[in-house]
Amino acid sequence: MEQRHLGRTGLRVSRTGLGTMTWGRDTDEQDAADQMKAFLDAGGNLVDTADVYADGEAEYLLGRLLDGYVPRSEVVIATKAASVPYSERRFDGSRAHLLQALDASLARLGTDHVDLWQLHAYDPATPLEETLHALELAVSSGRARYVGVSNFCGWQLAKAATWQLAAPGRVVVASAQMEYSLLQRGIEREVLPAALDLGVGLLPWSPLGRGVLTGKYRHGMPADSRGASSDMGPFVAAYLDADSRRIVDAVATAADGLGAAPIEVALAWVRDRPGVVAPIVGARNSGQLRASLGAEGLTLPHEIRNALDDVSAPWKGYPDHDWSQA
Structure with missing residues (x-):
């Protein structure tokens, strides 16, 4: 599998990453091991998780696979912190919470460092400079090699990345993990231009439009699908409207013409976006x-x-379009 640099850093990662959100919940240890083997055999190395996936069980499961099954040096481990489930405070970007969360992640993963540590979301209740200082401490202490953000809007990403670039020696924001697919191109308005300008690499999550771009929902609701489940049903339902069906049909038509599967067409499209x-x-x-x-x-x-x-182009109005030509 081809590798790419993560933003303007020396870290090289496979151009497809393995997500673990279902591990420890819908995916048991044997299935996880099978996935890891298939991924590594294909030349992949980037494995993404988070401290809140399955209440930490995803990290535990990944850690068990790294304990004698997968050489640590062959895997680029990315995890996240800042989410606080079952709490009045949904996100906590304080230095105290983040560093405590990182130590807990390292213990579950059974490693002394993660390769990429990401802020899971922006916390408006904590000064951004305090949040970013936690990233500095993580890198300077050796507990993280690189840092990134996730689910930041355009101005939040630009502010964080610019702050880190403002003084020599600060660790750069290497990546931004955002939802991006043919069914969700919202980041193209502000996040993508900011990332391109500031050298932040994009790691799209849900690149298959929450599973809808596979075509599995074209003729009904499969009983064993996420869309049919009580917990994930609303998450998938957002992309089962008429506009989405038109895009899914276009992907299926393209796949037929190429002799490929819709899932391959949808992934190739987002993988090769700027x-x-x-x-x-x-x-x-x-x-x-x-x-x-x-x-x-x-x-x-x-x-x-x-x-x-063309078929998936998001609507753009002022000031995103070239208003000088209006």
Whole structure:
């Protein structure tokens, strides 16, 4: 699998990442091991998790796989902190919380450092400079090699990245993990331009439009799908409208013409967008993951890429469009 630099850093990661949000919840240890083997065999190295996935069980599970099964040096571990479930304070970017969360993640993962430590979300109740200082401490203490953010809007990303670039020697914001797919192109308004200008690499989450771009929902609701589950149903339902169906049909048509699967077309489209380093692909089992890994051998022809761009183009108004020509 091809590797890419993470933003303007020397860290090289596979251009597809393995997500673990289902690990410890819908994916048991054997399924996780099968996924890891398939991913490593395909040349992947970037594995993304978070301290709140399955209440920490995803990190525990990943740590057990690293304990004798997978050489630590072969895996780029990315995790996140700042989310506080079951609390009045949904996000906590305080230095105290973040560093405590990092230590807990390291204990669950069974390692002395993570390769990429990410802020899971922006905390408006904590001064940003305090939050960013926690990232500095994580790197200077050796507990993290690189840092990034997740789910930041455009001005939040620009402020954080610029603050870190303002003084020589500060650790740069290497990445921004954001939802991005043919069904969700909202980051193209402000986040993507900021990332490109500031050298921040994009790690798209839910690159398959919450599973809808696979085409599995074109003719109904599969009983064993996330869309049919009580906890994930509303998450998927947001992309089951008429506009989304039109885009999914276009992806299916493109796939038929290329002799590929819709999942491969959708992933190849987002993987090769400007600024994107590696889409993070989550799967419940190794079969689903292998279907996603099939995109590695696909590069979309310009005509098909342009057609998909057009059918999925987000509406842009002032000031995003070139208002000087109005």
